[in-house]
Amino acid sequence: MTENVHELKLDKKQTNDNMKEKSGWVSWLFFIISIAAVFFIFRFVIGITIINGDSMSPTISDGDVFLTSDMFYTPERNDIVIFRDEDGYDVIKRIIGLPNETIAIQNGVVFVDGEPIKSEFTTGIPNDMPERTVDSGSYFLIGDNRTPGESLDSRNSDIGSISKEKIKGQAILSLLPFGLMTIIPK
Structure with missing residues (x-):
């Protein structure tokens, strides 16, 4: 029984680690897409002129x-x-x-x-x-x-x-x- 509880805790820890890793990649991907969108907008859509x-x-x-x-x-x-x-x-x-x-x-x-x-x-x-x-x-x-x-x-x-x-x-x-x-x- 203690082995099952120990395995369950390990599985839960691995799941949390995997979710954190995916969350990190998703955040970076969102950041890169956002930067690309801002660049596109200021390069091809709008501009500021003095x-x-x-x-x-x-x-x-x-x-x-x-x-x-x-x-x-x-x-x-x-x-x-x-x-x-x-x-x-x-x-x-x-x-x-x-x-x-x-x-x-x-x-x-x-x-x-x-x-x-x-x-x-x-x-x-x-x-x-x-x-x-x-x-x-x-x-x-x-x-x-x-x-x-x-x-x-x-x-x-x-x-x-x-x-x-x-x-x-x-x-x-x-x-x-x-x-x-x-x-x-x-």
Whole structure:
């Protein structure tokens, strides 16, 4: 009888040891999957961008911090987007022209396919620009600070239209300044 009790205690101890070992492996597996999920989310789904410069003033200021999204994003007019320039820097601008549309600036007014667009979120008066057609699969991006020399954007012939592949994602939420915490206006 004492042998059976002793065997029962040994079996119980082995069972507890096996459960602890399995629990340890499950915890490590959960940890690794969690780290991979966080990496995936911040690499492919959302990002944090710190603004450098005043090309998007008055909408966005130098030093503002934004949450961006690049998963399942389809660019639309007036979206504020982040794109990668030729030097590898992230740049933030507003989409004004869609593929195959014509853009012109006359007397400080931006025209898309001959129609003036609303500009309540802008500052400054841009220089005139002759009519241009946006390349297929590309977008015409311009800063909200339209004062000549304040925004290096699609108005510059060296930059021109920005292909969809260069657009990293859309700015969706202001994180700093804290009081702002609003969705980006369109």
